[in-house]
Amino acid sequence: MRVIGHVAVNVFKESVRDKVLYNLVVFAVLLMSASYLIGELTAGQDVKIIKDLGLASISVFGLAIAVFIGIGLVWKEVEKRSIYTLLAKPMRRQEFLLGKYCGLVLTLVINVAVMTAAYYAVLAYMQAMSPPNLRASWPAPATDPALLKAIALIMLELMLVTAIAVLFSTFSSPFLSAMLTTAVWVIGHFNQDLRDYGATIPSPLAAAIARGVYYVVPNFSAFDVKLQVVHAQAVPFSYIGLTTLYGFTYIALVLVGAVIIFSRRDFK
Amino acid sequence: MKVHPAAWVVLVLLFAAVVGLQMIQAAQPPLRVPNGASTNVLYVSSPQVLGRAALSYRALAADIYWIRAVQHYGGTKLSKDPNKQYDVLYPLLDVTTSLDPYFDVVYKFGSVFLAEPYPGGAGRPDQAIALLEKGLRTRPEKWELAQGVGFVYYWWLADYQRAAMWFNRAADMPAAPDWLRPLAAVTLAQGGNRASSRVLWTEIARDGDADWLRRQATFRLEQLDALDGIDVIQRVVHQYRGRTGMWPASWSEMMRAGFLRGVPTDPTGVPFQLDPVTGQVTLDPSSSLNPLPAAQPTL
Numbered sequence: 001m002r003v004i005g006h007v008a009v010n011v012f013k014e015s016v017r018d019k020v021l022y023n024l025v026v027f028a029v030l031l032m033s034a035s036y037l038i039g040e041l042t043a044g045q046d047v048k049i050i051k052d053l054g055l056a057s058i059s060v061f062g063l064a065i066a067v068f069i070g071i072g073l074v075w076k077e078v079e080k081r082s083i084y085t086l087l088a089k090p091m092r093r094q095e096f097l098l099g100k101y102c103g104l105v106l107t108l109v110i111n112v113a114v115m116t117a118a119y120y121a122v123l124a125y126m127q128a129m130s131p132p133n134l135r136a137s138w139p140a141p142a143t144d145p146a147l148l149k150a151i152a153l154i155m156l157e158l159m160l161v162t163a164i165a166v167l168f169s170t171f172s173s174p175f176l177s178a179m180l181t182t183a184v185w186v187i188g189h190f191n192q193d194l195r196d197y198g199a200t201i202p203s204p205l206a207a208a209i210a211r212g213v214y215y216v217v218p219n220f221s222a223f224d225v226k227l228q229v230v231h232a233q234a235v236p237f238s239y240i241g242l243t244t245l246y247g248f249t250y251i252a253l254v255l256v257g258a259v260i261i262f263s264r265r266d267f268k
Numbered sequence: 269m270k271v272h273p274a275a276w277v278v279l280v281l282l283f284a285a286v287v288g289l290q291m292i293q294a295a296q297p298p299l300r301v302p303n304g305a306s307t308n309v310l311y312v313s314s315p316q317v318l319g320r321a322a323l324s325y326r327a328l329a330a331d332i333y334w335i336r337a338v339q340h341y342g343g344t345k346l347s348k349d350p351n352k353q354y355d356v357l358y359p360l361l362d363v364t365t366s367l368d369p370y371f372d373v374v375y376k377f378g379s380v381f382l383a384e385p386y387p388g389g390a391g392r393p394d395q396a397i398a399l400l401e402k403g404l405r406t407r408p409e410k411w412e413l414a415q416g417v418g419f420v421y422y423w424w425l426a427d428y429q430r431a432a433m434w435f436n437r438a439a440d441m442p443a444a445p446d447w448l449r450p451l452a453a454v455t456l457a458q459g460g461n462r463a464s465s466r467v468l469w470t471e472i473a474r475d476g477d478a479d480w481l482r483r484q485a486t487f488r489l490e491q492l493d494a495l496d497g498i499d500v501i502q503r504v505v506h507q508y509r510g511r512t513g514m515w516p517a518s519w520s521e522m523m524r525a526g527f528l529r530g531v532p533t534d535p536t537g538v539p540f541q542l543d544p545v546t547g548q549v550t551l552d553p554s555s556s557l558n559p560l561p562a563a564q565p566t567l
Binding site: 224 | 331
């Protein structure tokens with residue numbers, strides 16, 4: 001466990017050195033400028049749009065970090081030949097891989113936490129600046145704590161994307177890993193269509209295959225409750241709990257697969 | 269490698285040339301389009317395709333389409349083009365509400381944009397009703413949407429039977445306000461009247477959703493006040509004729525005769541116009557309250 005911790009901290013320090021956290025500045029500027037401009041562009045609904053924009057930005061920035069850093073985690077060490085030095089140390093391959101994964105998750109957690117703080121600060125400002133009659137027409141306060149439910153599920157989605165990126169990076173090039181990770185993420189959003197495919201095609205075999213794929217491909221649409229929380233629709237804790245269980249189980253599955261592939265890989 | 273100094277000069281000259289050419293192009297009159305032809309483009313009009321393409325960012329995509337709808341409506345309304353086209357307004361609102369069916373304000377404001385008579389709006393109350401009914405299919409408990417349908421029938425289509433039916437339907441919904449049921453009864457019994465219109469616009473003016481909608485409601489209330497004012501002054505003009513046997517030539521003549529204490533004005537302060545031949549009292553053409561609602565029922 002200590003070894004995993006050391007590797008994770010090093011990954012985090014490396015991401016700081018690589019100026020990954022600069023995206024936080026971009027996020028803050030985007031949100032602040034948007035909060036000013038939206039009022040000029042639309043007829044009311046500034047807070048709703050800032051809520052949507054903030055949640056989408058947290059997700060997009062996190063995805064970019066998860067995919068583009070995740071795919072290079074193992075590959076960089078192989079490319080620089082530093083993998084030989086690392087694996088010669090008293091460290092098992094699975095500890096190395098899990099350390100890398102945990103380091104990137106730590107980077108993501110800090111990123112998402114800071115973005116969430118900036119997001120709530122902008123919303124609090126908008127709430128303070130809005131007249132009482134306008135606030136009364138909102139379905140929920142600007143700084144509605146329920147938004148955290150969506151952010152928690154975004155974080156879980158990012159952890160799963162990171163695991164998938166790490167899995168692909170154990171056996172393929174960064175370019176291919178990026179393509180495959182993105183493809184899995186996109187297909188994961190079409191999961192409902194795969195399930196309903198049987199109703200539109202005559203072939204029972206094709207329908208059965210589509211249904212099988214539906215159960216196997218990660219269901220990323222399950223992590224998306226952004227629309228519901230912004231409109232103050234109920235997202236029960238039972239749903240969050242089940243989705244969290246599904247997310248962690250899938251992450252475990254992907255990481256075990258990554259460990260098996262990485263353990264069998266020959267670096268000669 | 270050192271860059272030749274002439275390269276910098278060429279770079280600056282070319283930059284100046286493209287900016288200059290763009291300025292010349294901007295000063296040219298726009299190319300004409302045939303009358304009735306639309307230059308508005310909606311690249312993707314299928315809500316299903318957009319919903320799939322938006323992945324988990326449907327709400328943000330809906331915001332973008334809503335901003336496009338507002339810009340399209342506002343830009344067209346304010347444009348001086350005699351060939352104004354609101355043809356993509358409904359598709360934009362349809363896509364927005366398909367991407368985010370809970371985006372209540374789109375139904376509410378969108379129906380106003382659509383129902384407003386051309387050229388101030390699309391002049392399509394049928395589309396306004398279709399949009400509100402679409403919202404009701406998603407949110408059958410939203411009394412505001414049912415009241416909106418009733419309002420379109422009442423104000424824009426003068427179909428008081430259907431308006432009363434929709435006001436009643438709204439009144440049956442949870443959290444509906446108390447004023448809806450009497451409004452439905454009055455609408456059914458008397459058709460439209462200014463008191464009912466005033467109730468509807470006052471409720472809209474009280475709503476805190478957007479300044480422009482409150483301004484619109486205030487404007488309509490001032491129009492109703494102007495209609496009331498015209499009725500009152502018209503009665504005084506008739507009294508003058510009853511006593512003198514002729515129509516007054518001017519307001520000052522009526523003031524001298526003791527019928528008025530001052531020049532009667534509309535709520536914006538512009539004097540009413542008096543026709544000395546027919547005795548007809550009307551709004552001055554320069555009044556910002558023009559045109560008054562056609563066939564507005566009397567008190």
